[in-house]
Amino acid sequence: MTRVLQARGIEKVFRNGEEETRVLKGVDLDLDRGELVALLGASGSGKSTLLSIIGLLLRQSAGALSISGEAVDGLSETRRARFRNERLGFVFQFHHLLPDFTAMENVAFPAAAPAGGISRQMRDRARGLLARVGLEDRIDYPATRLSGGQKQRVAIARALMNQPDLIIADEPTGNLDRDSADRVLDLMREVNREEGATFLICTHDEGVAARCTRRLMLSDGLLISNDVVGHEIRADLPHS
């Protein structure tokens, strides 16, 4: 089994003047390739903070993080940005598509932006991914003319563009009605099953979490595992 993520003793303290907020108090987390993991927890428990740290958008106050065997903590900001673009995929609650770009151009963007332009190969891959998410008839539509569920499917295709080691999704269905949310989740499950893509999904939605292969819960700054199979809650001890 390939280990995609290893996090040890992750802590995060936010400081605003005199005031300190300890949000994460020593989070240990391992993700193996091909897992579809839900991250639950009360509002304010630190889910987005943890995802931002794992997504290399924020630095932890203490602890060590390695992604696909690479220790990422010591990397410069420039190398972290490159690592993020090449190895991680992101899906947010709000799709963040570029409104003046077509669906195809949005999907190709993570490859086209660093290359300074879009190649034929990129176009072909983006078209293939749009077909994969059921939008072959919307390839040349501007993002503004897509429905909310379609935009989120474009966002998933975009997250897959660079064949990332890990896809981080922060409330990917939070802005969708039940039907669209189910379709988006079904799509993530398919991509997970058929292509072995690894997902870490932060969600408030128990329906989403129940369809993941593993559930984790953040509580009081620590991670508690809540296995789907056993429905038991146990402390998530570090793996040896």
Ligand SMILES: Nc1ncnc2c1ncn2[C@@H]1O[C@H](COP(=O)(O)OP(=O)(O)OP(=O)(O)O)[C@@H](O)[C@H]1O
């Ligand atoms: N930049 C910051 N400065 C100070 N405190 C912050 C900062 N960012 C987040 N926090 C605090 O950290 C805590 C966790 O926030 P976070 O957004 O990670 O929670 P969450 O579990 O994702 O919440 P929700 O489910 O409501 O999105 C909150 O108390 C928040 O106020």
